[in-house]
Amino acid sequence: MRGENEASKDSEEAALAEEVDLPTERKKEILAREAALGLDHYAFLGLKPGATVKEISGAYHEASRVFHPDRYFGKQLGSYQGRLERIFRRLAEAHSTLSDEGKRDAYLKANPRLRVAAAASGPARAPGNADDAARQAERRARLARHPYLARGAKAKTLVDEARSQLVTGTPERALGLLHMANKLDPSHNPGAAVRSEAQAQKNVERVKAEFEKAREATALGDAAAAVTAYRAILALDPASHEAALSAAQLLARSGGLAEARPLAQTAVQLKPDHVQSLVLLGNLCGQLGMTKLAKRHLEAALEREPDNAEAKQLLKKLRWV
Amino acid sequence: MADHEPVIGIDLGTTNSVVAIVQGGQPQVIKNRTGQALTPSMVAVTAGGKRLVGHLAKRQAITNPENTVYASKRLIGRKYSSAQIQKAREVLPYHLVCGEHDDVRVQLGDRPVSLPEVSAAVLQELRKDAEALLGRTVTKAVVTVPAYFNDGQRQATKDAGRIAGLDVLRIINEPTAAALAYGFARNVNGKIAVFDLGGGTLDVSVLDVSKGVFEVVATGGDTYLGGEDFDNRIIEWLVMAFAKEHGVDLRKDRMALQRLKDAAERAKMELSTVQETAINLPFLYTPTGGTSALHLQASLSRTKLEELTRDLAERTVQIAEQVLGEAKVKASELKEIILVGGMTRMPMVQALVQRHFKEPSKGVHPEEVVALGAAIQADALLRPDSQVLLLDVTPQSLGVAIAGGYTRRLIGKNTTVPTSVTETFHTSRDGQTTVKIMVLQGESDIAHQNELLGEFILSGLRLAPRGEVEIDVTFDINAEGIVSVSARDRETGVQQSIIVTASGGLTDNELKEILEDQEDFMIEAHTSTEVAFKRTALEAAAKEVEALMPQVRQLAGSSDFGRDALRKAEGILVSSRGALRSEDIILLADWIDQLEKTRTLFVGVLERLGAKEK
Numbered sequence: 001m002r003g004e005n006e007a008s009k010d011s012e013e014a015a016l017a018e019e020v021d022l023p024t025e026r027k028k029e030i031l032a033r034e035a036a037l038g039l040d041h042y043a044f045l046g047l048k049p050g051a052t053v054k055e056i057s058g059a060y061h062e063a064s065r066v067f068h069p070d071r072y073f074g075k076q077l078g079s080y081q082g083r084l085e086r087i088f089r090r091l092a093e094a095h096s097t098l099s100d101e102g103k104r105d106a107y108l109k110a111n112p113r114l115r116v117a118a119a120a121s122g123p124a125r126a127p128g129n130a131d132d133a134a135r136q137a138e139r140r141a142r143l144a145r146h147p148y149l150a151r152g153a154k155a156k157t158l159v160d161e162a163r164s165q166l167v168t169g170t171p172e173r174a175l176g177l178l179h180m181a182n183k184l185d186p187s188h189n190p191g192a193a194v195r196s197e198a199q200a201q202k203n204v205e206r207v208k209a210e211f212e213k214a215r216e217a218t219a220l221g222d223a224a225a226a227v228t229a230y231r232a233i234l235a236l237d238p239a240s241h242e243a244a245l246s247a248a249q250l251l252a253r254s255g256g257l258a259e260a261r262p263l264a265q266t267a268v269q270l271k272p273d274h275v276q277s278l279v280l281l282g283n284l285c286g287q288l289g290m291t292k293l294a295k296r297h298l299e300a301a302l303e304r305e306p307d308n309a310e311a312k313q314l315l316k317k318l319r320w321v
Numbered sequence: 322m323a324d325h326e327p328v329i330g331i332d333l334g335t336t337n338s339v340v341a342i343v344q345g346g347q348p349q350v351i352k353n354r355t356g357q358a359l360t361p362s363m364v365a366v367t368a369g370g371k372r373l374v375g376h377l378a379k380r381q382a383i384t385n386p387e388n389t390v391y392a393s394k395r396l397i398g399r400k401y402s403s404a405q406i407q408k409a410r411e412v413l414p415y416h417l418v419c420g421e422h423d424d425v426r427v428q429l430g431d432r433p434v435s436l437p438e439v440s441a442a443v444l445q446e447l448r449k450d451a452e453a454l455l456g457r458t459v460t461k462a463v464v465t466v467p468a469y470f471n472d473g474q475r476q477a478t479k480d481a482g483r484i485a486g487l488d489v490l491r492i493i494n495e496p497t498a499a500a501l502a503y504g505f506a507r508n509v510n511g512k513i514a515v516f517d518l519g520g521g522t523l524d525v526s527v528l529d530v531s532k533g534v535f536e537v538v539a540t541g542g543d544t545y546l547g548g549e550d551f552d553n554r555i556i557e558w559l560v561m562a563f564a565k566e567h568g569v570d571l572r573k574d575r576m577a578l579q580r581l582k583d584a585a586e587r588a589k590m591e592l593s594t595v596q597e598t599a600i601n602l603p604f605l606y607t608p609t610g611g612t613s614a615l616h617l618q619a620s621l622s623r624t625k626l627e628e629l630t631r632d633l634a635e636r637t638v639q640i641a642e643q644v645l646g647e648a649k650v651k652a653s654e655l656k657e658i659i660l661v662g663g664m665t666r667m668p669m670v671q672a673l674v675q676r677h678f679k680e681p682s683k684g685v686h687p688e689e690v691v692a693l694g695a696a697i698q699a700d701a702l703l704r705p706d707s708q709v710l711l712l713d714v715t716p717q718s719l720g721v722a723i724a725g726g727y728t729r730r731l732i733g734k735n736t737t738v739p740t741s742v743t744e745t746f747h748t749s750r751d752g753q754t755t756v757k758i759m760v761l762q763g764e765s766d767i768a769h770q771n772e773l774l775g776e777f778i779l780s781g782l783r784l785a786p787r788g789e790v791e792i793d794v795t796f797d798i799n800a801e802g803i804v805s806v807s808a809r810d811r812e813t814g815v816q817q818s819i820i821v822t823a824s825g826g827l828t829d830n831e832l833k834e835i836l837e838d839q840e841d842f843m844i845e846a847h848t849s850t851e852v853a854f855k856r857t858a859l860e861a862a863a864k865e866v867e868a869l870m871p872q873v874r875q876l877a878g879s880s881d882f883g884r885d886a887l888r889k890a891e892g893i894l895v896s897s898r899g900a901l902r903s904e905d906i907i908l909l910a911d912w913i914d915q916l917e918k919t920r921t922l923f924v925g926v927l928e929r930l931g932a933k934e935k
Contacts (some may be wrong), residue, residue, distance in 0.1 A: 057529065070710060095737075310777070
């Protein structure tokens with residue numbers, strides 16, 4: 001250990017003795033930074049973990065003033081040329097890593113110790129930010145209520161207009177107006193009731209349109225497009241038994257058994273007494289090797305419709321397995 | 322050291338050039354011997370064999386179009402067989418011939434002259450002007466080039482300096498120089514964007530400035546979009562009208578075309594200050610067969626000019642938006658936006674910049690600011706107590722060709738220099754004892770669509786199955802901007818390297834052929850890591866688009882355009898999710914690209930709608 005120390009001391013002395021166009025002070029500064037190359041990005045920039053982007057940029061610019069090779073343009077630098085370039089590269093890397101959100105997150109993930117430290121220094125600032133945000137929100141709300149601005153009143157007329165749009169069956173327009181109203185007077189969330197109604201009306205329309213699309217696609221033999229449409233319907237209206245069943249049937253026919261099963265399951269959950277759904281789910285489970293489940297679903301189907309030929313046949317097949 | 326040798330800054334422009342120097346701490350433009358700041362970047366040879374430069378060359382251009390070279394900057398550092406040169410050949414009144422290494426030469430009088438020589442003539446003229454003012458010899462300069470110049474074009478510019486007897490200390494980007502000059506004079510702190518629309522090129526850069534440190538954050542542009550494209554729209558319009566009236570195609574007459582060019586440029590410039598201007602070109606065309614000469618008389622209004630060129634102007638702001646996006650800087654964060662280049666005097670361009678970003682900063686002399694910046698950088702390099710430091714970036718990505726004809730990027734565009742990157746590759750064939758390292762510059766994932774900067778061979782590898790021999794490839798860009806590449810066999814320590822000096826002089830197709838021929842010698846990236854990398858990028862891009870969808874749906878979902886865009890975006894999302902399992906790097910890159918475009922569109926829409934509601 002001691003030997004190593006002495007060796008590094010020796011090499012430092014040799015470097016200081018090198019005849020170059022640099023004052024001794026600067027040489028020492030450069031050697032010290034070079035010795036720090038092994039530190040983490042924050043420490044290398046002379047910052048604490050969790051420093052802000054502004055602090056990072058500032059430290060980077062400050063250090064560049066000393067260590068950028070251009071500062072010594074045209075001078076005899078000897079081994080210091082390489083040292084300066086190494087230091088500057090590292091500065092640039094530290095800066096570009098820490099000032100980009102994505103890169104910083106990845107770096108912190110790879111260095112858990114720093115992440116903990118950064119998180120620890122985070123909350124110290126957070127209350128300030130939250131306070132600021134709260135104060136700002138309050139100010140905005142106060143301004144919105146101010147009679148001079150009459151935003152509330154304006155918002156109200158917009159809500160009224162939206163309601164009348166809803167009556168004429170144009171939910172898109174209504175939603176646009178409500179959005180404007182909300183922008184005018186965000187604190188009171190005007191027309192919340194109207195909005196949910198408009199959203200519902202709009203969803204109904206979209207569901208209708210998607211069903212149309214699905215039917216068209218099925219007619220054209222484009223099963224994939226039809227399934228996409230049915231899935232969209234389920235996203236809008238999770239209670240649509242028809243969409244779930246149709247999608248499952250289409251997928252089952254085109255061989256996508258694993259994908260079809262959860263949809264069939266949904267169909268059964270939505271209508272536990274629907275025999276066709278039960279048979280389909282049973283069939284799918286059977287083909288996927290889940291024999292027990294398959295039997296249970298098929299038996300449930302037969303319970304409700306004792307002479308369902310398909311269920312009987314499938315159950316028979318399963319007993320043989 | 323105190324009274325160091327004078328160093329000048331030169332803006333070697335497409336149409337005009339300017340020289341400047343820092344004296345007593347203040348940058349100033351050096352006027353030429355005719356008393357003007359701008360020297361036309363023109364070189365001519367008269368019938369008597371005399372060489373003319375600058376104003377003298379410009380003055381006789383009309384009567385001697387075939388031996389007068391203008392806009393040579395658009396040609397410098399390019400290959401003769403490239404599409405751009407072939408296109409230029411058709412429209413330029415002077416003759417281009419092919420040099421020995423597929424380089425471009427200009428036939429001037431009885432001699433083919435290389436493009437660096439043409440630029441050197443202009444540089445020499447500027448050098449003489451500076452020497453006349455200073456009363457001493459000048460041998461050092463900083464020269465500016467468009468940010469989008471590739472390594473070949475920069476090298477050719479350096480060569481021009483050498484021919485002119487100038488040691489070019491540094492090549493810096495024009496928008497960077499403009500920001501330097503602007504920030505230096507006003508002590509700006511914060512983010513600055515520079516929008517430089519010159520005669521031939523558009524350059525956009527974003528800088529972060531604090532107390533004399535100018536950090537370039539991002540830079541980009543288009544090498545084929547500039548004032549001359551605006552002029553050409555006017556020429557087309559005049560030619561069409563003339564053809565309708567007289568049934569004559571003026572473009573076939575070189576002398577008429579030169580006169581039209583001058584008149585169009587003049588009209589365009591005038592319309593920046595007045596609403597309407599007249600174009601009179603008497604005796605423009607003399608028909609064969611003895612009938613009397615034809616005259617051209619037209620009047621052009623600002624509205625008509627704007628109608629003719631609106632799409633060009635809109636393209637410029639779109640490119641600027643893209644650069645801001647790359648820099649992850651919002652228009653609202655900009656402290657200043659500086660307009661540079663004569664074209665930015667056009668009211669429509671100013672209005673578009675204001676509408677898309679913010680009000681342009683005043684008090685910038687668009688034609689002189691770049692040369693002033695070059696002089697400031699020259700001074701900063703040589704004066705030890707200078708406060709100015711420029712942190713510049715590489716304008717284009719650098720990488721190597723890998724097996725399959727793909728590119729592996731090692732240094733991305735907009736990386737601060739000096740920089741170096743090392744990556745480990747391995748052999749792509751069983752028993753491969755030789756690898757070829759081909760150094761590429763450009764943004765394409767397909768190797769042959771990039772510029773080949775140089776190549777070298779590392780041989781004597783151990784006979785081993787594919788993938789077993791590992792090779793470290795290191796890219797290094799030093800502070801001077803010089804690229805060096807080395808490859809090292811990890812086992813034996815054998816090393817080979819090159820310093821990239823000049824472009825290989827190859828066309829796309831030739832490069833493609835070479836790549837195919839050398840398939841056996843290529844290295845391979847760790848494909849799995851590459852694929853994994855692209856997949857993560859694809860997922861991230863998809864997530865970003867998805868996150869924006871509800872907002873877009875709420876704000877723009879009711880318009881036809883919005884519905885259409887949303888439907889398309891949904892399609893892209895579904896398909897890209899499908900592509901996620903693919904091993905094909907190109908396919909993955911393609912979908913990433915599509916998603917990026919969608920994201921940019923959404924962000925643009927949201928910002929615009931958000932702004933409207935305020």
